[in-house]
Amino acid sequence: MEVVMEKQFIKDLKVGDKVKTLFGVVKKNFANYSPSSAKAPGQFLKLVLADATGNIEGRVWDGACDVAGLFDEGDIVMVEGYVSEYNGLQINIVNIKKYEDNVDLTLFQQSTSKDRKEMVKRFNELIQSVEDTYLKKLLLSIFNDKNTYWAFINSPAAQRIHHAYIGGLLEHSLEVAQVCELIASEYKDIINRDLLITGALLHDIGKIKEYNFSSISFEMTDIGKLIGHLVIGKEMVDEKIREIPDFPKELQLSISHMIISHHGEKQWGSPEVPKTIEAFALFHSDLLSARLNQFSGLLNKHTDSESPWTPWDKFLERSAYMSNYSDSNSKENMNK
Numbered sequence: 001m002e003v004v005m006e007k008q009f010i011k012d013l014k015v016g017d018k019v020k021t022l023f024g025v026v027k028k029n030f031a032n033y034s035p036s037s038a039k040a041p042g043q044f045l046k047l048v049l050a051d052a053t054g055n056i057e058g059r060v061w062d063g064a065c066d067v068a069g070l071f072d073e074g075d076i077v078m079v080e081g082y083v084s085e086y087n088g089l090q091i092n093i094v095n096i097k098k099y100e101d102n103v104d105l106t107l108f109q110q111s112t113s114k115d116r117k118e119m120v121k122r123f124n125e126l127i128q129s130v131e132d133t134y135l136k137k138l139l140l141s142i143f144n145d146k147n148t149y150w151a152f153i154n155s156p157a158a159q160r161i162h163h164a165y166i167g168g169l170l171e172h173s174l175e176v177a178q179v180c181e182l183i184a185s186e187y188k189d190i191i192n193r194d195l196l197i198t199g200a201l202l203h204d205i206g207k208i209k210e211y212n213f214s215s216i217s218f219e220m221t222d223i224g225k226l227i228g229h230l231v232i233g234k235e236m237v238d239e240k241i242r243e244i245p246d247f248p249k250e251l252q253l254s255i256s257h258m259i260i261s262h263h264g265e266k267q268w269g270s271p272e273v274p275k276t277i278e279a280f281a282l283f284h285s286d287l288l289s290a291r292l293n294q295f296s297g298l299l300n301k302h303t304d305s306e307s308p309w310t311p312w313d314k315f316l317e318r319s320a321y322m323s324n325y326s327d328s329n330s331k332e333n334m335n336k
């Protein structure tokens with residue numbers, strides 16, 4: 001029987017609030033704290049807690065070692081504590097335990113804020129816009145598979161870094177493809193537009209097998225951990241290409257290179273750097289979509305109305321400045 005209960009959502013929390021509600025555990029690890037007048041040196045349990053409206057850090061100071069074994073990443077937990085602020089909002093937890101009853105998982109998984117029907121429509125339009133016979137056959141053979149299509153429009157694009165929510169893979173792939181479309185229109189004399197769009201739509205296809213998107217924390221699957229989405233994606237595309245008679249070898253090589261090189265650098269996980277102009281354009285479009293999504297997430301999580309600066313973001317390696325300038329200010333001044 002599904003439990004119905006009053007839920008405190010992360011988006012509504014503010015400093016000083018008492019908390020007694022359910023969250024999903026996205027991440028769990030120990031961190032060191034420095035000695036102070038109040039505490040001796042030691043460790044605290046650092047959590048990333050989630051619900052459908054966002055993430056928040058949770059900290060267990062007392063009995064951290066004892067508490068840590070009571071639940072795992074991906075579990076639903078009952079949390080009691082209070083909200084404070086240090087580099088953003090956090091919950092100081094006084095009691096936490098695994099919640100064993102059934103719950104509605106949609107309360108704990110974030111989803112894209114964009115209209116998924118509109119994104120699907122635009123995605124299908126991009127597929128239909130591809131004129132190359134072989135590339136269109138490839139795209140249709142992949143996305144006409146109902147299981148693949150359903151997984152693609154529901155998968156996250158990542159576990160934590162960017163587009164890490166239901167529908168994130170579709171949103172990210174569409175953003176990348178639309179940036180690529182602009183690039184192709186500016187460099188149409190040297191870029192194969194159909195190849196670039198195909199690569200954009202397929203570059204992360206392996207992620208549908210890399211993440212378990214029915215879990216709260218979007219846990220990586222065994223094949224995701226052992227092989228990774230670049231190789232998985234290449235294999236998925238190669239399998240479909242083998243079913244298309246006379247598919248040009250040079251075209252297959254170009255697509256394979258785009259998929260395995262789209263991380264851009266070997267230290268970022270690509271076995272080779274981009275060596276064709278389409279692969280180079282794809283890498284930068286992919287990076288732009290990911291970084292802008294991270295940056296917008298940082299801005300959206302900023303809660304301190306007294307400061308224009310966000311907390312430090314370790315992935316972006318910076319704080320962000322939120323300007324209070326608006327076009328309305330300019331118009332008001334002009335009318336004076």
